Amino acid sequence: MKISHFLTNAALVLFGVPGAAMAADPLLSHCRTITMIVPYTAGGSGDVSARLLTPAMTADLGVPVQVENVPGAGGQIGVTRIATSKPDGCTIGWTYMPGIITSYLDPTRKAAYDQKSFAPVGTYVLDSSGLAVKGDSPYNNLTDLVKAAKAKPGSITVTNAGKLSGGDIVQHRLEAISGADFNILSSAGGAEALADLLGGHVDVIDIDAGGPNGELARTGQIKILAFFSREPIASYPNVTTAKQQGYDLELGIVRTLSAPAGTPEKVVKRLSNALKVAMDDSEVKDKAVKLNIPLHYMDANETAKYWADLESQLKPIVAERLGK
Numbered sequence: 001m002k003i004s005h006f007l008t009n010a011a012l013v014l015f016g017v018p019g020a021a022m023a024a025d026p027l028l029s030h031c032r033t034i035t036m037i038v039p040y041t042a043g044g045s046g047d048v049s050a051r052l053l054t055p056a057m058t059a060d061l062g063v064p065v066q067v068e069n070v071p072g073a074g075g076q077i078g079v080t081r082i083a084t085s086k087p088d089g090c091t092i093g094w095t096y097m098p099g100i101i102t103s104y105l106d107p108t109r110k111a112a113y114d115q116k117s118f119a120p121v122g123t124y125v126l127d128s129s130g131l132a133v134k135g136d137s138p139y140n141n142l143t144d145l146v147k148a149a150k151a152k153p154g155s156i157t158v159t160n161a162g163k164l165s166g167g168d169i170v171q172h173r174l175e176a177i178s179g180a181d182f183n184i185l186s187s188a189g190g191a192e193a194l195a196d197l198l199g200g201h202v203d204v205i206d207i208d209a210g211g212p213n214g215e216l217a218r219t220g221q222i223k224i225l226a227f228f229s230r231e232p233i234a235s236y237p238n239v240t241t242a243k244q245q246g247y248d249l250e251l252g253i254v255r256t257l258s259a260p261a262g263t264p265e266k267v268v269k270r271l272s273n274a275l276k277v278a279m280d281d282s283e284v285k286d287k288a289v290k291l292n293i294p295l296h297y298m299d300a301n302e303t304a305k306y307w308a309d310l311e312s313q314l315k316p317i318v319a320e321r322l323g324k
Helices: 002-015 045-061 073-084 099-105 142-151 166-178 190-198 213-218 265-280 282-290 300-321
Strands: 034-038 065-069 091-097 118-134 157-160 183-186 204-208 222-227 252-260 295-298
Touching: 034 045, 034 073, 045 065, 045 091, 045 118, 045 190, 045 204, 045 265, 045 282, 073 091, 073 099, 073 252, 091 099, 091 118, 091 300, 099 166, 099 300, 118 142, 118 166, 118 190, 118 265, 118 300, 142 166, 142 222, 157 166, 157 190, 166 183, 166 204, 166 300, 190 204, 190 222, 204 222, 213 222, 252 265, 252 300, 265 282, 265 295, 265 300, 295 300
Parallel strands: 034 065, 034 091, 157 183, 157 204
Antiparallel strands: 091 252, 118 204, 118 222, 118 252, 118 295
């Protein structure tokens, strides 16, 4: 779609095309390139934030790090590609939480992976999820949206990244605590969802605080009804949290970089260090601020623990959502 192409091209101009700037690290010299899989379409906030890292990681590792978008099935196709790739350090990818966890906790999705299928490299972003409408929408906050959904059940179309994605969970919980009845659908990714919203095909979309959404909100193309964050987000001074509006809901999006299970530990550590070096790069930091990308580094061990703890928390929520 046009907007996807625009955002992808903008990302390439902004972040550059990676090329090796030093001798290849001996641990990864066998890789012609390192493929970084983004399990969603190009142009969304996850894609943009991934491309932000690749030049600095390339410079640190001496091997070109290149993004490949592998969308489909709410991210499951791309995640499966990560899990089933050769564990040699040449393929890494983004395993977004909570979506990856709920995908394998849901038996109906028949995921070919679980936590043991991955070697976490590190955490890059702790983002916040929210709901947005088109700039000229009559809805200005969650209460407006809930009232409309109650008045005409099933008439308001809301999209998310897929069944039991973070957005799906919070949207159904919003229904449960408010009594609203939405028409909840899945989208192929952030860029497609945004195009559908701006084209008038859907009423509400699930968004992240990071990426291009800040600029879209500032220019009035979209209007953010609420963020499901613990605290208000400084870069969005006019947007309150769901809790401030009387809806006790909180949801974070965790962007974690992973390699396939079986990747040698010293290779994982080297990739984790390259992630940290990239995140500490002054140019990356400056661009992250401009793009509202909330950087938060956790190393491989910290990420693995976070993953396990979050899975324990999500199990009863998923069971409830599945009606078990």
